[in-house]
Structures are given as structure tokens and as C-alpha cells.
Amino acid sequence: MNRQTDPRPPEETTVTEAPQQSSPAGGSTATPVELTVRPKPGQLTFTAPRRGKPPKHLADFDLAGRREFLAQLGHKPFRAGQLSRHYFDRLASAPEDMTDLPAAGREELVAQALPTLLTSVRTLEADQGATLKSVHRLFDGAMVESVLMRYTNRVTMCISSQAGCGMNCPFCATGQAGLTRNLSTAEMVEQVVQGARLLRGGKVGRAEQEPLRVSNIVFMGMGEALANYKATLGAVHRLIDPSPEGLGISARGITMSTVGLVPGIRKFTREKLPVTLALSLHAPDDELRDDLIPINTRWKVDEALDAAREYYDVTGRRVSIEYALIRDINDQGWRADLLGEKLNARGAGWVHVNPIPLNPTPGSKWTASRPGVEQNFVERLRAHGIPTTVRDTRGSDIDGACGQLAAVV
Numbered sequence: 001m002n003r004q005t006d007p008r009p010p011e012e013t014t015v016t017e018a019p020q021q022s023s024p025a026g027g028s029t030a031t032p033v034e035l036t037v038r039p040k041p042g043q044l045t046f047t048a049p050r051r052g053k054p055p056k057h058l059a060d061f062d063l064a065g066r067r068e069f070l071a072q073l074g075h076k077p078f079r080a081g082q083l084s085r086h087y088f089d090r091l092a093s094a095p096e097d098m099t100d101l102p103a104a105g106r107e108e109l110v111a112q113a114l115p116t117l118l119t120s121v122r123t124l125e126a127d128q129g130a131t132l133k134s135v136h137r138l139f140d141g142a143m144v145e146s147v148l149m150r151y152t153n154r155v156t157m158c159i160s161s162q163a164g165c166g167m168n169c170p171f172c173a174t175g176q177a178g179l180t181r182n183l184s185t186a187e188m189v190e191q192v193v194q195g196a197r198l199l200r201g202g203k204v205g206r207a208e209q210e211p212l213r214v215s216n217i218v219f220m221g222m223g224e225a226l227a228n229y230k231a232t233l234g235a236v237h238r239l240i241d242p243s244p245e246g247l248g249i250s251a252r253g254i255t256m257s258t259v260g261l262v263p264g265i266r267k268f269t270r271e272k273l274p275v276t277l278a279l280s281l282h283a284p285d286d287e288l289r290d291d292l293i294p295i296n297t298r299w300k301v302d303e304a305l306d307a308a309r310e311y312y313d314v315t316g317r318r319v320s321i322e323y324a325l326i327r328d329i330n331d332q333g334w335r336a337d338l339l340g341e342k343l344n345a346r347g348a349g350w351v352h353v354n355p356i357p358l359n360p361t362p363g364s365k366w367t368a369s370r371p372g373v374e375q376n377f378v379e380r381l382r383a384h385g386i387p388t389t390v391r392d393t394r395g396s397d398i399d400g401a402c403g404q405l406a407a408v409v
Ligand code: SF4
Pocket: 001, 002, 003, 165, 166, 167, 168, 169, 172, 173, 174, 175, 176, 221, 222, 223, 224, 259, 402, 403, 404
């Protein structure tokens, strides 16, 4: 799900470009990524093109798997616990900070267990430094982004689960560019660890503010997380498992976003994790949703809503319905009524709706609804008794939805 990614830098933005790493010959050290094939309209891509895999990293495994991983590398399995404390608890990355590891061979051990997965190439800063959007280059040259937002009492990070996206929503630049590849578990976790390091270093927000910990994670960056199920589930566990197994973030602070991959929602339901599910619906009727959200040609509105309701039944977590309001496309009052009716048909108290004014891509025909139209849409939903909160689209707002257009990286 691509939520926040208005390709324009937010207002009052500072852009920091990291210098390109150069090889001795003067070229980039990153392997140039193969060009991803742009999908035809409506074409869905479930399988990422074959590519090399990123190096294995401690965060790819649970604690038992880490012991095995280290043993395979020829190290003592108990080093897994030491390295886990450094990585998940102290957020350390430099071998010299890991003095409980033997000096001889320490660098090699750290390089093997904690290889560099993301290189930050650009940082956009907004809201007086309280919002940071980072563009990362992966080992193969693919680019992804993450966004960190600091609020008074919490910090939310929006992370990417795929490079590109195979869901091909026509209003989303990420989808238009196609799917490059799935991210590994550790590539997702590392986005959060890098954000946590910035926070701890006092690099986010005003100087006098206390450092905070990352408290909320939304899988609403690039990609459909449930289409990369195994790696995404691994990342959820690394985020919520207590230290040193993971980062110890509350599961209630995690939001899993999906465009309506019904088998993925059902599978995720069976994990019985108290994680919030956000369903990017964007239309209550199949006729429009088939065009707007191509996955709807496989799993219809009613099937997606039934799966969302089952998610609530099993987890007790109220589901978010994300609805990007697009001018003259999906913002008619009758569609608000239909949405209200369909949600109420599945019971009360299980859901709330977040309408989000669309952030247009320059040159795109898709644009935000007029304010009066947006207000009418919200009032009609509320008249059906549906809790409804409009999300604003300032650079610092991230709690909304999929489909807020892609990162241009
Ligand atoms: S809107 Fe979300 S699901 Fe659709 S193409 Fe964009 S990132 Fe993928």
C-alpha cells in the first residue's frame, strides 16, 4: 500500500542528498537494477521478477534461526544473543561498539551478521524537522522509501514492503511503475531501525525535545505487504517481539494495510495478532472498483468487506476503511450511502472510515474532491452511524491510506 507518498516534497522541505558511493573505477557501487516492465492497464503482478536476493541478515530470523545462521557462518551460536542485543536493543551497527565480541574477527562477524542493506540517498524534511522522508537504495540499486513522523507523544513510521507494486492502481505512480521485487524481512526491519537511530540521535524534531521511541508502524509505503506475505509476517514479528528477539513495539501500534488481497487477509487473520487492519477500499461498488483497484477483478467489494469483518471478529481490532476521495470519480453522495449500508450490513462498531483527499500527481487527471463534496461525503457516512475521520494530507500526516501516490526516487 502506498499511503503517504505524494511525490512532491512537502512544504518547507529540506532535501539532503547523500553523496553517491563510487567504485574505484568511478562508477556506482550499486548493481544497476534491471528495468521493471511497466504493466498494461489492469494487469496484476503477483510474482516479482526473478532477481538476486539481498544478503541474509540477523533480522531475517527468529532467535533460533539466528543461532543456526551464525553456526552456518562458522561462528558460535551463542553470539546470536549478543548480536541481537546490539541490534534490537542498543541499535548499534559499528563493530567497535560491540566490545563483548572478541576483538579478533569482530569486524568480519558483524559484516556477515549485520550486512548493510539500505543506503540512504536522500532525505526530505518537513514540519520543522518533525517529518523525515528517506529514500533508500537497496543492494541491487532498487529504491524504496520510508517516512518518520514525530508527534508530541508518539512516533509513526511508514515503511515499504516491496520495491514498486504489482497491484497497478491507475491513480498511483508506484503501481504504474510496476513491481521490481519483494523486500526481505530484514530490509523492512532495517527501515525502522534506521529511523529509531535518527530519533535516538536527536535528529528528528526540535533540539529541546526528548528523544522518543518508534511507537507506531504502518505498512503503507511502497508495495502491497500481503503480496509479500512471509517476509512481511517475519517483519511484524521482529517489530513486536520483545528485545532482544525484536524491537518490542506494541502490536497495537502496527497497522497492516491492504488493497484487498482477500486470501492474504484471511491468512493474516489466522495469525491472531492484535494488529490493526486497514483496507484501502476507495469505492463501494464493483463497477468503479474494478477500474480503480484492479485486484477487485479477482476479489469483489463484498468479499473484501467480509474478510475485513472476520478480521475484526477474530482479533477484536476495529478495521480502518481507507477511502481516497477523487474528484468526480468516487466522491458522490450515493457512494457514501452505499458504503454506509454495506458496512452496517456487517454489524456495528467493527469499523471506521478514513476519507483522504487525494494528493494529485503532477500531470495526472486524478485530483482531490472539492471541499464541499468531501464534507457531504463525510456527513452522509456519519448519518449512517459510521465513525468517520478525514485525514489531512500535510507532510506530517501519515495515518491514512493506500493510494496516496508514489515515491519518485
Ligand atoms: S495504491 Fe497501493 S496497492 Fe495500489 S498500486 Fe499503489 S502502492 Fe500498490
